[in-house]
Amino acid sequence: MGIPITEVAEVIRSKNSGPYELTMDIIFKDFDSYENVKQKNIINKKLISSLYQIPEEDIISIINFDPAKAIKITIKRPLVAGAVGESDVYGAQQHAPLLGIEV
Template sequence: MTRLSDVATGMRSKNAGPFWITVDVFLPDEETYHRAATSSLTDPIAVGAQFSVDPAHIRVFRLPELHVIKISLPRPRAQGSRGERDMHAGQQFVPLLGLHIGSPRKS
């Protein structure tokens, strides 16, 4: 199977306030977007397992016209709090890179 890191044209994570992180996944075309949008990337249980977050708190937003999937989740610690290690949440997308997405359709 193909991993997300093999097909995403870009990924970024950022603050969505002091208590939330948003991950943006940019995909190159409609077919790849569809594969990712129907994979474990959009499954709150799979995403929650990657971040040790209750799946009930995972929010997934599909933007098919842009070939983008956005995932929002609570930060493990509030931004700037003691023990918080990524003030801008810039590296939080990394656990998603290894998620498997479906193979391309065969013609």
Template sequence: MPKLNDVCRYVRSKAAGPFWITVDLFFDGPESFDAHKDKAGLTVDSIAKRLHLRPETVKRIEVPELAVIKFSYPRTHAQGGVFERDMHGGQQFAPLLDIDL
């Protein structure tokens, strides 16, 4: 069974303002996007579980023209706050790389 990291060209996360994080899944192309976009590992519930979030706080956006799926969710702590540990949100994607598809 392939892992997310096997079928995506890039998986990245980034700050989406001071209160949100966005994870981008760039598939290898339209065929890969179409083959994997509806897999159980890429549902809002699955992503929320992996990232220890409440599913109702996670937004899933498909961009078929770019073969991309985006997941956005609120930060646990505001960007730049005293308890915030990843100012740019650049490390938030790591728990998703080994999702089974």
């Protein structure tokens, strides 16, 4: 069993990246933690698909951004921003599933 990602990440957030996409960022506290998660490929399409209950085809990208010790995940929005029934037009509350990751 691993440790909670919240212990090694400084920031876990989500944001709107246009009307059709959401982006989540995991920014690590230090380069060692970032490299560990990156090398083990913990943040992958299978995991994100499971956490967000979406098909892997709806995951646009998972990018390791070394200079910022960050992982950026972009997915298709389940509903277009501002559509009837859509409850988070800014995408600011969509990172919660990431908080349960263990590394």
